[in-house]
Amino acid sequence: MDRQIQKRFWTRKRIVYLSIGLLVALLILYGLASVSGGSALRLEVERLTISDVTEGPFQEFIPVSGTVTPLKTFYLDAVQGGRVAEVLAEQGAMLKVGDPILRLENMDLRLDIMYREAQLYEQINNLRNTRIAMEQRKLQLKADLLEVDRMINESQRQYAVAVTLREKGLASANEFDRAKEEYDYWTNKRVLTIETQRQDSVLRSQQVEQLEASVERMNANLEFVRKRLEDLVLRAPIAGQLTALSAEVGESKGFGQRLGQIDVLDGFKLQADVDEYYVARINAGQPAMATMAGTTCSLAVSKVYPEITGGKFRVDLVFAGRLPADLRRGQTLQIRLVLGDLDRAVLLPRGGFYNATGGRWVYVVKAGGSEAFKREIELGRQNTEVYEVLKGLKPGDRVITSSYETFSQYEKIILK
Incomplete structure (x- = not known):
């Protein structure tokens, strides 16, 4: 007898459909939750x-950090190169105008001075010898002229005698002509001697002038070189504090090399670096403010440096009123640099x-x-x-x- 097979409710197909439906429902619920969240x-x-x-x-402003620096600073550079022979002032010392700071030694410069002195003395000797020769030549020409005048007088007498004898028929034509030629020769010789003396005097005078000018130039050059020798001693050009000195005994320094600086301590200013974005909006005279120990100080931009380095440019600011107490070089203050009106x-x-x-x-x-x-x-x-x-x-x-x-x-x- 055949047995009836009962049909199952949870077939594989139904399970697949149900799973898909549940997954879709979960996705919808998750989306709604996401939107709500x-x-x-x-x-x-x-x-x-x-x-x-x-x-x-x-009021629009930008904050910048400013460093306190002296109002006036004089940098010391080597006017002449050389080796540091002696340090005469210590860093931090208060100096007066003309006080020695250090001394350099330059043997090449000293040898140059000795060579120039020798040239100068040689030229001075040449000038002296030329003047002596000129005087001797002048005396010689005077003696020559005196001799010519004597010969003129003698030939003139002989010529006068020859003329008288010729008129009386007592002298031959040859004797007469020889007397006349002798007289004419010495007369012309006198003119030539005077002209020679004049030209020689002019040439000698020009030579002396040239030698004098040469000696004067060499003397001026020597004085200049001696001044360079004096520059080997570095002296304070202004009164102030020697705040930096970079020199040790035995160290070589080249021409123009920075040796130190002197600060005048009768006033201070602030230096600040500003972003280049504001370069067109910062000008001299622009106001600013800084706070120190709870006190607000008024400032003004005194100088805008045109160079841009590392995306920043530098400005100097001066105090518009009384300086704050206990202000020190190198101190940092926070500054409000005003960019617009209130x-x-x-x-x-x-x-x-x-x-x-x-x-x-x-x-x-x-x-x-x-x-x-x-x-x-x-x-x-x-x-x-x-x-x-x-x-x-x-x-x-x-x-x-x-x-x-x-x-x-x-x-x-x-x-x-």
Whole structure:
């Protein structure tokens, strides 16, 4: 007898379909949960910083660190190269004008002076010998002229006798001509002697002038070299404190090498490095402020250095009023460098929110303080304390200003 086979309810096909259905349902539930979680998040108020939006005076400034330096500094460079022979002043010493600081030794310079002195003395001897020769030549020419005049007188007498004898027919034509020629010769010789004396005197005078000029130049050059020898002793050009000295006995120093510096301690200034982003906005005369021991000091930019190094440029600032007490060289002060005039604006305190939003939106706390929602805003200028609000917030609004790093993806924050 055939037995009836009972049909099973949980067939393999039904199990597969049911499993697929359950998986789809779970995915749907997970998606709904994700959407619900992404739109709102519960946070404890104690974990957040909530700040009020206000309206008040606003001034744009940037914070920089300034180093106290003397108002006047004179750098000491080697005017002449040489080896350090003696250090005559210690670092930190108070100096007067002309006080010796150190002495250099330069044998090449000393040998050069000796060589130039020898040349000068040789040229002086040449000048003296030329003058002696000139005087001797002058005396010789005078003697020659005296001899010529004597011969002229004698030949003139002989010629006069020859003329008389010729007229009487007692002298031959040959004797007459010889007497005349002798007279003419010495007469012409006198003219030539005088001209020779004149030209020789001119040439000798020019030679003496050239030698005198040469001696004068050599003497000036020698004085210049001797001045270089004096420059081997480094002296204080101004009165002040020797705050730096880089020289040890036996050390070689080249021409122009920095040896030290002297600071004039009758005033101080601040030097600060500013980001190159602000180079077009910093000018001489611009105001600034610094705080020292609880006292605010007024400053003014006195000089803007044009060189940019490492993305920064340097400025000098001077105190506008009385110098603070106990100000020391090398001390560091925090400076507020003012970039704009004081005016009124809607202000939002600075906070960590800016790193996540870039100032494009914030969480604004709803009235009652139980919820906060995203709101788009626009920020303008800033300083170390507040941002200037251009759009999206009004005085009285309350904003979460702490960091949004862990919850910036949520649209709403539920405050507990």
